[in-house]
Amino acid sequence: MVKVAVSGINAVDNPGPGLGIIKGLREGETPVSVVGLAYDAMEPGIYLTDLIERAYLLPYPSEGEAPFLNRLLYIKEKEGLEVIIPALDAELPLFIDLEERLSSYGLKTFLPTQKQFKLRAKDHLPEVAEAIGIKTPRTLVLTSYEELMKALSQLKFPIMVKGLFYKAFRAYTQAEAQQYFHAIVAEWGYPVIVQEVVKGEEMNVVGVGDGEGGHFGLVAIKKLWITSLGKIWTGVTVTHPELLTAAESFVKHFRWRGAFELETIVSGDDIYLIEINPRFPAWIYFAVGVGINLPARLLKAALGGEPERDWDYPAGKLYIRFTDDLVTDLEVFQHMVTRGER
Amino acid sequence: MKLKRLAISEEGFVFDPETGNSYTVNETGLLILKKLREGLSPEEIAGIMSEEYGISREEALRDIQDFLEAMARFGLWEEKYG
Numbered sequence: 001m002v003k004v005a006v007s008g009i010n011a012v013d014n015p016g017p018g019l020g021i022i023k024g025l026r027e028g029e030t031p032v033s034v035v036g037l038a039y040d041a042m043e044p045g046i047y048l049t050d051l052i053e054r055a056y057l058l059p060y061p062s063e064g065e066a067p068f069l070n071r072l073l074y075i076k077e078k079e080g081l082e083v084i085i086p087a088l089d090a091e092l093p094l095f096i097d098l099e100e101r102l103s104s105y106g107l108k109t110f111l112p113t114q115k116q117f118k119l120r121a122k123d124h125l126p127e128v129a130e131a132i133g134i135k136t137p138r139t140l141v142l143t144s145y146e147e148l149m150k151a152l153s154q155l156k157f158p159i160m161v162k163g164l165f166y167k168a169f170r171a172y173t174q175a176e177a178q179q180y181f182h183a184i185v186a187e188w189g190y191p192v193i194v195q196e197v198v199k200g201e202e203m204n205v206v207g208v209g210d211g212e213g214g215h216f217g218l219v220a221i222k223k224l225w226i227t228s229l230g231k232i233w234t235g236v237t238v239t240h241p242e243l244l245t246a247a248e249s250f251v252k253h254f255r256w257r258g259a260f261e262l263e264t265i266v267s268g269d270d271i272y273l274i275e276i277n278p279r280f281p282a283w284i285y286f287a288v289g290v291g292i293n294l295p296a297r298l299l300k301a302a303l304g305g306e307p308e309r310d311w312d313y314p315a316g317k318l319y320i321r322f323t324d325d326l327v328t329d330l331e332v333f334q335h336m337v338t339r340g341e342r
Numbered sequence: 343m344k345l346k347r348l349a350i351s352e353e354g355f356v357f358d359p360e361t362g363n364s365y366t367v368n369e370t371g372l373l374i375l376k377k378l379r380e381g382l383s384p385e386e387i388a389g390i391m392s393e394e395y396g397i398s399r400e401e402a403l404r405d406i407q408d409f410l411e412a413m414a415r416f417g418l419w420e421e422k423y424g
Binding site: 201203221222224235236239240241266268315316 | 349357359360361362363364417
């Protein structure tokens with residue numbers, strides 16, 4: 001039985017990947033006991049005792065390395081934790097920085113390098129796309145209001161206005177673009193990215209790189225229904241050869257290590273790279289459901305094993321997300337608030 | 343040939359595994375798709391349709407051309423016969 005901790009158990013309207021990862025781990029060959037890592041006592045995963053045996057609150061990564069590391073070591077001590085699978089963007093830089101130290105304490109991970117993690121910054125996308133033989137929408141990186149005004153006179157509306165790592169708004173007019181620009185600067189600072197909108201099919205690929213140019217499987221999907229936040233609600237597997245080739249080139253060229261998701265727009269014969277996520281997406285259970293159990297393979301890699309590499313999945317499998325509800329005692333919430341664990 | 347990759351059910355449900363798009367076709371559309379996949383030309387299919395539905399070859403060929411134009415709009419038909 002492997003004790004593994006998973007974060008991102010916030011299964012809300014913008015769900016974290018945690019529960020999908022955990023479902024995959026539970027369906028894998030290696031028996032697991034799961035510790036859920038949360039940042040808020042209300043994260044739904046805390047209450048799903050069939051999926052998550054024990055749950056702990058973590059300090060926010062912004063509080064610094066020391067409290068974060070101490071908390072992880074406390075959990076290791078108490079639970080006999082062996083592996084951690086972090087699933088949220090905001091905590092990943094810290095986990096990557098701590099990787100060696102965690103390893104020296106016997107806590108295993110399977111993460112991208114700091115350099116690889118930095119590729120997800122939106123101002124790196126054109127460079128990544130070029131390296132793997134696909135395109136990016138026309139993109140400008142702005143560091144002042146003057147540059148915005150100049151950019152708006154060059155780009156065709158609608159455009160996307162994005163922060164370097166977070167937030168993306170679609171603007172149809174100059175006024176909207178300016179409003180979103182100010183909102184992003186106020187929250188995240190410069191640079192702000194503006195990008196022409198490409199029309200086409202929204203297709204994503206998930207995979208796990210082995211860190212040496214190969215991978216432990218890829219699955220490509222198309223989003224059929226999305227929520228108002230742009231999150232997938234239903235989807236279908238696809239076997240778009242050029243898209244999968246681009247994903248393989250990505251892994252090979254950057255020698256990607258760990259989980260990743262490439263978000264693209266496919267327009268005729270052109271593929272546009274929109275985003276790189278250095279972790280599993282929230283729909284990761286889709287890959288598990290079509291027979292490519294990427295979370296279980298990543299766990300095996302973290303444990304030093306040699307995971308399967310087959311990835312012959314069928315096109316035309318359907319993914320359906322649904323809402324669910326649960327009634328439980330206040331006691332669990334109480335424990336999370338007072339003790340930070342249950 | 344893009345048609346080769348399509349999954350076509352007997353009920354007229356058509357799935358494109360590369361794009362993830364799905365379509366429905368009626369009985370006539372299904373007949374045209376199947377015959378195209380067998381490698382028949384639009385003219386040959388018009389002959390079959392004219393016998394099957396009791397219409398002239400010209401009318402059948404016009405319908406087939408309309409159908410192929412619709413398929414071209416969906417990116418499922420590009421070459422003249424393929």
